Amino acid sequence: MYPNQPNPTNTNPNPFLVNQEDEIDLKVLLFNYLQYWPIILICMFLGILTAFLFNRFTTPIYKVESTVLIVDDKPTLGSDLFESAGLGLQNKSNIDNEIGILKSFTLAESTISEMELNVSYFREDVFKLRQIYGNTPIYVSLEWNRPQLVGGLFRLEVIDESNYELTVEEDEFSVFNPADPFYKDKLESFSLPKSVYPFGQEISGEFYAFTINQISALPGDIFYFRLVDTPSLALRMKEDLQANPLNKQASILTLSLETPLRRLGENYINTLMEQYLQRELYEKNQASENTIRFIEEQLSGISDSLEFSESQLQEFRSKNRIFNLSEEGSLIFERLSELEKEQSQFELNLKYLETLQTYLDNNQLEDLVAPAIVGVNDPLLTSLVESLSELQSDRVQVSATFNDQTPQMRDINSRIQSTSNALKENVRSAIENSQNTLADVNNRIRMIEQDINTLPATERSLLNYTRQFTINENIYIYLLEKKAEAEITMASNMPKNKILDFAKAGQDPVAPKRSLNLLIGMILGLILPIGFITVKDFMNTKIEDPKELEKSIKVPLISMIGRSNTEDNLPVLNNPRSTVTESFRSLRADMSYLSPNKEKFTVLFTSTISGEGKTFVSINMASVFSLMGKKTILIGLDLRKPKIAEDFNLPNDKGMSTALSSDISWRDVVKSTGHRDLDVILSGPIPPNPAELLLQDKFGKIIEEIKEAYDVVIFDCPPVGLVSETKELFNFADISFYVFRQGYSMKGNTEVLNNLVEKGGVSKIYGILNDVHIDKGYGYGYGYGYGYGYGGNSYGYHEEVQLPWWKRALRRKA
Known part of the structure; x- marks a missing residue:
């Protein structure tokens, strides 16, 4: 068995062969891409240039950041009792709620209106x-x-x-x-x-x-x-603004905005934070404003009564010339004044509770007044009112972001309803207690009034006028004190949340990311041409890979003939030290294994279609046998499309067609090539019936005589895929070769060869891959007579006549 023929019984005990094949695949893949290195470099340069121009002409985007501290409210008095009631209220300063406020449309709208960004x-x-x-x-x-x-x-x-x-x-x-x-x-x-x-x-x-x-x-x-318009701009700024906690444990929010205008971003976030704090302060002042409004309503009524009672007292004193009470009257007056002061306090408390009940019944939650400010010191009532006010504030805040159907709004509405019901029950109970206490005070006052009847009539009248004036005066002074307290509270109110850092833009833009864009441009410039080459190769229907060809054909792939770097079709004769010549010598050596113990033999070369290089291989194989001293003749049997005459510069005036169609002997059509031991019989003039000429008995007799006269006979046959007579010519050959051409022969051509073997009964036929491109990486390590490591003039074994690089890039061997 010749060395390169596959052995089905070989189990390949050497484990390094598999790794070698893998390395060969990687080398082939690498060479396949490297042959396009100018295009890949150009694409990478264009990718980097595009990224550079994108960086140069894209508007830079800067990130503006600030921080806000969210301070939780301290538990109010009685909140523990309120929580024990099972209402489960949450703290107002919830981080998520504050983020919702900062990103709300309402706050963005007020900020834009303040800045006039329209x-x-x-x-x-x-x-x-x-x-x-x-x-x-x-x-x-x-x-x-x-x-x-x-x-x-x-x-x-x-x-x-x-x-x-x-x-x-x-x-x-x-x-x-x-x-x-x-x-x-x-x-x-x-x-x-x-x-x-x-x-x-x-x-x-x-x-x-x-x-x-x-x-x-x-x-x-x-x-x-x-x-x-403001609504459109507010919606856009609302989406652009980012509000995120600094970390999970901290109650600090980071506000950020990406914008091409750093000063605009800084001013917008600073104004937004100011509007946020003003909104919070406004909500805080609402309770004080409600208290002041309630007290002013009470003062407007009591001031008239005070003025009327004062005028009556002065008029009575002037008319009766009495200014002071007796000692007994003074004692009665002091006792009565204390009780009447309590009475006025309880009446004011009762009026507040009744007003509070009216607000709850009419759902006027925004008008609630804190009980402690008007003197109601019920801890549970105070906690309920404050909690309801906070829940109402939360609802206003959340409604800026969510609608009534969202879980957040439904939860707040549910808690408001629960708290309102609890407050209504507490107010009803407080009203009943206040009425009972007030009734008790009134009974005690009536008992003291009985002692007044023991006084003289004038003193009784003076005491009554003084009582009325003192009652109104005490109420008036008390209300003035509460109004002053409410005004002081409102003036001292400060937002509980604080701005930690005002907005500041970074010095370097966050977009475009220049280094990343350059890297992406370079990667795309590398990937796109490689992807295109990969797709092109995948869609390629031509034979490229020798290993793929070897797997596709049913016969051994015996040799690979490299691409000649010269325009000469006779490299064996004219450039005997070239690598192409060495590949023909290697094929000549393999024939001693293919046809052993034969001094004389006949070799046939064919292919599927024209242009695959069978004539080139035939001529050079004949030349390589002649150089070793064997008497060789090359016979051109392609009567339809003769080519051999051009390569040897001979006239195609006579040849095999002449010998077959006339009485002229074949010896008379033999021509000398000018090279020792190498003769040629050209195909001759193109006959009208080439198939019939080759199939007649005369052709067989001529071939027998030629075999007797020459050591090596080379047949240059017509393509077997185009004409029918080639199938008959296989019977005259000892060895047949089927020529494929890399990058030219279609992958489907392998089926023609397989059919010849399986259905046509052709034996002793082998494959040859012609025109193997060294720039694609194929040929190294296959052991087919091409690529033994002698090429490239690296070691001085061969010499090549190199064409200019642009001719090598454009040239494809015919």
Whole structure:
């Protein structure tokens, strides 16, 4: 068995062979990509260049950050009793609720209104418009209480210090209607009635009205501006703002915003935090304002009574000339004054409880007054009122983010209802207790009034007038004290939450990520061409890999012939030290194993279609046998498309077709190639019936005579896939070779060879892969007579005539 023929009984005991095959696969894959290295380098350069241009012309985005400390309220007096009632209230300063407030639409809307961000200004930059903020050379003022155009882009060019030209740059306007702020009507087309306007003059129409004022613009300056309604801008800023806890244990929130305008981002977050604290302070002051309003309502009634009782007392004293009570009357008055002071206090408390009950029945939870401020010192009642106020505040906060159907709102509403029911029951019980206590005080007063009847009539009258005045005075002074306390409390109120760090933008942009983009550009520049090459190879229907060819054919792949780097089709004769010549020598050596113990033999070369290099292989195999001193003849049997004459510069005036179609002897058509021991019989003039000529008995007799006269006979046959007579010619050959060409032969051509073996009964036929490209990495390590490590002039065994690199890149052997 010849060395390269597969042995089915070989179990391959050497474990390194598998690893060797894996290495060969990786080498082939690597060489397959490396042959396209200029394209890959160009794509990588373009990827990096694209990333560089993207970094250069993309607007940088900066991150603005600030921190807010969320302080939890301390437990109120009686909260332990309240919790024991099973209501399970949660603390108001819940981190999630505070995040909801900071990211609420209402807070964003108030912030935008405070900053007046409804007009965006732009200037021209390279390939794009650049937004400007602060110290703008022009100022656009407008009122949002009427319909306004929003969304489109205006272009303003300053003509001189007093006039400007205004045009529409982007006609994508919608009409904002303050009566329905969340739904805007698309405007199909819009144009201004004229283009030149003076600064300071209002520009108005059916759906717009605004005034452009000159600040510091110079003639020739060009600006762009866009009008944006507050609801749309608030929705966008609400989504852009990020609020996250610093960590799970801390009650510190980090507010961040990514924006191309660092100063705008800083001002927005700072204003947002100020609005957040003002909102919290407003909620705190609500209780004090409700208390002051309640006390003022009571004062408005008691002041008239005090003034009337004072005038009556003065008039009585003047008329009766009595100013002081007797000792007995003074004692009765002191006792009576104490009781009446208690009576007025209980009456005020009862009036507060009745007012509180009215608020609860009418669901006026925002008007609740703290009991302690008006003198009600019931711990449970105080805790219930404060908790209900806090829950109401929570509902207002959460409603800015969630609707009534969300679990958060349903939970708060449920707790408000539970707390309200508990408070109603407590108020009803407190009213009953106050009424009973007040009735007891009234009974004690009536008992003392009986002692008054023992006094003289004048003193009794003086005591009554003094009593009435003292009662009103005490109530009036008490209410004034409570009002002052409430005003002091409101003045001393401070937001419990604090700003730790005001907004500050980072010095380096967070986007675009320059290094990452360059890396991505380089990777894409590498992946895209490799992916394209991989897909191209996957979709390739041509034979490329010798191992794949070896697996596809039913006969041994006996040799690989490399691509010649010269344009000469006779490298064996003209360049005997080339690697291609060595591959033919190797194939010649293998034939001693394929046809052992034969001094003379006939070799046939064919292929599936024309262009696969069978003539090239036939000529050079004939040449390599002649060089070793064997008398060799090359016979051109491709009568339809002769080529051998061109390679030897011989006229194709006579040949095998001449000998078969006339009485001329085959010896008369033999031509000398000019090389020792190498003759050739050309195909001759193209006959009208080439198949019939080759199938006649005369052809067999000629071949027998030629075999007697020559040591080696080489048949250059027509392609077996195109003509039928080649199948008959296999009978005249001792060894047959089926030539494939790398990068040219179709993968389906292997079935033609397999059919010849399985169905045609052709034996002793072997495969040859021609035109193997060294730049694709195929050929090394296969042991097929090509690629023994002698190439490339590295060791001096062979020499190659190198073509210029551009010719080698474009050339494909015919």
